Structures are given as structure tokens and as C-alpha cells.
Amino acid sequence: MLQLTATPASALADEPVHIRVTGLSPSQVVTVKASLKDEKGNLFLSKAFYRANEAGQVDLEQDPALGGDYVGVHPMGLFWSLKPVKAFQRLLKQDVMNSPFRVTLDLYDSVCFQDPTEDQPRVSQTVQRWFSTPGLQRVQIREGRVRGALFLPPGEGPFPGVIDLFGGIGGLVEFRASLLAAHGFAVLALAYFAYEDLPKQLLEVDLEYFEEAANLLLAHPKIQSPGIGVLSVCKGAEIGLAMACYLKQVAATICINGPNAIFEVPLRYGDLVVRPLLFDKARLQVHVSGAMSIRHCQGGPWEGLNRQSMLPVEKAQGPILFIVGDNDECLHSSVYAEQAMDQLWGHGRSSGRVLVYPGAGHLLEPPYGPLCYASWNPGLTSPLLWGGQPAAHAAAQEHAWGEIQKFFRQHLIPTRSKL
Template structure:
């Protein structure tokens, strides 16, 4: 009897699943298919072909895919290779509390014509649930003073390390990373800073006092360990995270994912200090053959002497940095920016940084097993932005960096912490 198993069938979205098929004929070729529907009704699917061993089994932890959406041994390939039916649609979990993503897994006999393959009934099927909040995690809507966001508390009395989670230029409130961080023992504050509720719809300036209020709010929470907090940030959020680390002494551990080491587009203001953006180049944008817009060449080389005054004084930060860059990032020249920042730190005798650089990874480095989005629309921008990345290499970067982020935060936010996950 043919059986398809997945262990566990219900787990956090960043946890691996062991998929296995048994009861097949020796050397039988079969097709594994995965599919899910997001909260907006968009469909995503993936498939891969495998040959059973002499015992009539296919174990995705050991078996090599012969083709399909990936090749080789990739136990979670069916998840990270999911592709949208509606091209250039990004898979984003919006409601992290009440429902999981439900991934349908199906097993087909491949010994029939490909055109007829998916008209046939599957030999076996099951549903895997991918949750974004562990049992016992609490979500609290935050509307205190000027600050807006969502606070996620792990179960238990604590105290736990506290983290502010910042996303990029789309604005609004994105919660899936914060809810997963809380599921792994962090008090995580998903902070909105424009285009949300009564916040400004667009950013005309970055008011660092707003982010200082958020830091102080987080440190007042009874479950937060203190005395410092961490930041996990990407893109525009990483620009702000770097500025916070420089200006706010309470920030002691900062994760910067594919961000610049200077101000983009609108000035940063902190009390009487104004930090001006690096001037854009005359041609501003570049476009791929497919019409995707890239910000990769938006600004000049930060290594140019004329641009030096616009770089963040990263050497003034007292905390530690984890720079994470995708070498296939087509939105920002993020590796150049991170290398320049680390050289600037080293030039001032600082060794308070780690740089993780991933070949083939794109701009949108997320928690593991999320599929690559190579291009998508953002907010009210009327064109598609090119994020870059190779599907399989991007998946490797996400899985490795997510573990390293948690190790880094624990090391610098918990006294005498071990680096155990």
C-alpha cells in the first residue's frame, strides 16, 4: 500500500518537515507536488520527480530529485520552490494568529504521459500546517503615544531578550518575523513607521525620536530582560536600524539584512541633528530586459571620496552588528555597503561585527522555507521591483542566516548565554 507521510504535519513555518513515501515499486518514478492558497486566494505550487529505492521508498532527506522545480537532495525543496500561479506574486503571511498556511502534498505515479499526469488522482495526499505563532505566544496591539505596532510575548514569566523588528519601504505592519521570533523565546516588537493607521502615508523624514520611544516602550515591558535591546531589520528598515544603533545606547545587538550604510531618500533627524541622504545619481534607476526596475545603481559608490561625508559614523555604535547580505541582491548593492561599513569599523579599532555574505541570495532574505520572490510590486509604486536571487541558493541563505540571527541575539542580549538554539 502506497503511503505518504510528513513529520510533523503541524509545525512552525520555520521548522523542517520530514517527507517520505513508502509502498512503491522498486525504482518507480513518482512525482511529489505541493500547493497552497494564501489569504488573498493566490495559488502557489511546486513539484519534483524522484525514483524509489530498491525497498520502494523515497525519503526526501536522502533522495535526490531527478528534476522538476529543483534537482538534488533538498528535504524542504517542495516548500521553498513554491511558485505563484499569478506571476510575480509574493507569498506573505498576513494573519499570523488565527490560521496557518495549509500546504497540500500529493504523490503521483509518473509512469504516464506528463499531459495526463495531473488529471489523474493522486496515489496519496495529506495536508501540512505551517504556523507563525507557537502555542502560548501572545500578540498585543500597540498604540501608545506616537508608536504603532504589534508586540509578541513568549509564554512563561521570562525575562526574555527584547527585539524591535523593522521591515522596509512598503510601510504598513509586517508581523510574520516577529511572531516567529517570539515563538523562539524573544519579546519581539513589530514596529510600523509609516503607511499604517494614523502614521504618515509617506516618509518625508526619519524621526529617530519615534524609534527611541519604541525602544523605551520595549524596555518598560515586564517580560523584557534588558538593559539593552536588539534590532532585526531589512532594506529601509536596516538603514533605520543602523542609525538607531549609532544614536541610541540602549541598542546593543543589530541585525542588518541587505541595507545601506548611508541615508536613502529622506533625512534622519535626531533632536537638533540632521543626517542628509546620499545624493542620487542622475539616471536614478535601471531596468532589466523583463522591465523590472532596479535601485542597484541609484546612488554612487560609497567608497568615492565625495560620498564619504554621507556615510553613517558606524564607529560610534557601542553595540554589536550582524551584517547579512545576498550577493544576488538587485535592489541594493548591499555587499559593497556592508563591506565598507565593516572596514570603517576596523579602521577605528572595532571588532564588534560579523558579516555573512551569501552567493546567489537575493534581497528578500526571510525566515527559512519561504519561497524566493525575485520581483514584485511594492506599495503604490506602479512597476515591478527586481529583488534578485537564485531559488536554491536563496533557500540556503535563509535557513543558515535564521539560525545565526538567533545565536547572535542571544549572545549579545542574554548575559552568559550559550549559543545553543
């Protein structure tokens, strides 16, 4: 009897799935396809070709894909190789609490080079990918100026607190915060523009807003003191690094593909104003895909008088983990991380660490999500190029997610001395 099984059929989105096919003819070649529709109706597809063994079985944990969207042994390849049918769409979970992404796995006889959606699959299986666990609580935050969503694990706590910051997409992005909370952290997904009554555009970074958010988090009865962590990417990583430099509440910081200086809009903290470096729009490049690369538009804080825009990384109280994709097509993130480390070392500090991932792009996210090579960003007339090679990017996301959790556990959870 022909069977396609995926175990577990319902799990967190950052958990692996074991896919097997049984009941085939020996050495039969088949196509396994995955499909997913996001909450806006955008369709994402992937496929791979496999040859059954002598027992008529295919096991994605040990059998190599012969072709399709990837080649070789990749147990989760059908998930991370999903691509949008409509170009430049980014897969983003909106409702993280009440509904999962549903990934449909279909098995077809022989090799289907064309999209096999018109054909009837021999057998199918649906997998649910959740972004929250039972007992996880989501609390809408509208206190003072602060806007966001706080995710609390089940139990009394206290839990290590983390602020989660995304970049130029704006609004409130919750999927990473809810997944991290499912692993025992209390995480505040923090909006800072283009959300509710916050400014529609980011015209300056007011660090006092982020300090207010840090104080709010630390004042919560379920949050562990004395300090919080910051998890940040892109423009958020620029802000996260500034928080590490200036805010005493920040005990540990993770910056994913961000700069070590202030760009485009000024940073203000009380009487302090850090003037930004500006993009040289004349150096914009258009990729063959039609997406826009801004990587070459950036000057650097090492260029003469522009050092005034550099963040004083040496003043950070807690440790900093820089996570870098070396195929980042949006920022010179590897250069910025090296410069930040030089700043630390130059002041006798050993509190920084860099993780560089060959072949990884800009949008390093939790594991098994598909690579977004380029996508639309609000307010831009062309899609932005992010970069990344699918298999290498997937491996980076899987490893980095574990490192993120280890880093926060190491630096936010106090060790208890043994009597």
C-alpha cells in the first residue's frame, strides 16, 4: 500500500519533520512536491525527485534528491526551498497564535519537470507548522508610547526577557518572538514605526522609546532581572547595537546583519544626537532579477569624518553576538561586524563574538523557513535584493537559531552557586 508520512504532522515551525514514502516499486523515480498558501493567498511551491530503494521506500533523512529545487540529502529541503509563484513575495506569518501554516506534501509518479499542480497526486499529506505552543500567552502592549506584543511562556517564571526588533519592513512582526517564547523566553516583539499611532515613517530613532520598552519589560512580574536581551536584524540591529551602547538595561545583544553606525536617519538620546551616514543613491544597482541592490550605496564610518556616525561599541555593558551572512546583498554586514570587533579589541574588551555563515543572505530567520532572495519593502518602488544561496542559507538558519538560544541562556539566566 502506497503511503506518504510526515512525522510529526503537527509541530512548531522550527522543528524538523521526518518524511517517508513506502509502497513504491523498487528503483521507482517519483516527485515529491510541497505547497503552502500564506494568509494573503500567496502560493509557495517546491519539488524534488527521488529514487526508491530496493524495498520500494524513500526516506528524506537518508536518501538524496536527484534534482528539482535541491540536490543531495536534505531532510527539510522541501520546506526551505519553497519559492513564491508570484515573484518577490516574502513568507511572513501574521497570526502566530490561532492558526498554523499548512504545508501540503504531494507524491507524483515519475519526474514532473513542470509544475504538477494540474495533475492528481498519488497520495498527499498535510503538515501543520505552528508558531506558538499550548499555554503560551500573547499580551498586546499599549503602555505609554510603547506598542508591541509580549509573549509569555506557560508557568510562573521568572523568565529571561528579550526585545525582538525587525528592520525596514515596519509594523509589528511577531513570528520570531513567539517561536523564541516557545523555548522559555519572555519576548517583546516591539514595533517602532508604521504601526497603530506610531510614526508612519522612520524619520529619527528616539532611543528613549526603546528605553521605555526595556523598563516596561523589566517591570513585568514574570521577567527576570536585572537585565534583558535584544534580538535584532537589519535596521533593528543598528538600533539593537545602539541600545547595547547606551542603555544600562541591556545585558546581552544579538545583531543579525546590521551596521556598526547610524544610517539614513539620526539617532537621538536625550541631548545626544548621532548624525547618520547617507546612502549614495547614484550607486544603486539593479540585479538581473529586477531587484535593487543597495549594498554599494553605503559609505562606511571608517571614511574620514564619517567616524562621528560610528556607535561606541566599546561602551556596551554586556556581550554582543554578531551574526553575519557573507552573501548579504543588502549591507556590508561582515565588514561592519569586523569593525565593531576592532572597536572592542582596541579598548581591551573581549565581549564580542562573530558568527559568519558562508552562502547565507541578509534575512537570516528561524530554521526551515524558505530563503527570501528578494522582496518588496514598504515605500520602495523596486524590490530589495537580500542575497543567499538556498542550501547554505538553510544550514545557517538552523545553526544560528540554536546559537541564539544558547547565547541568551548563558548571559540572561543567572548561575546559582552550589552550597
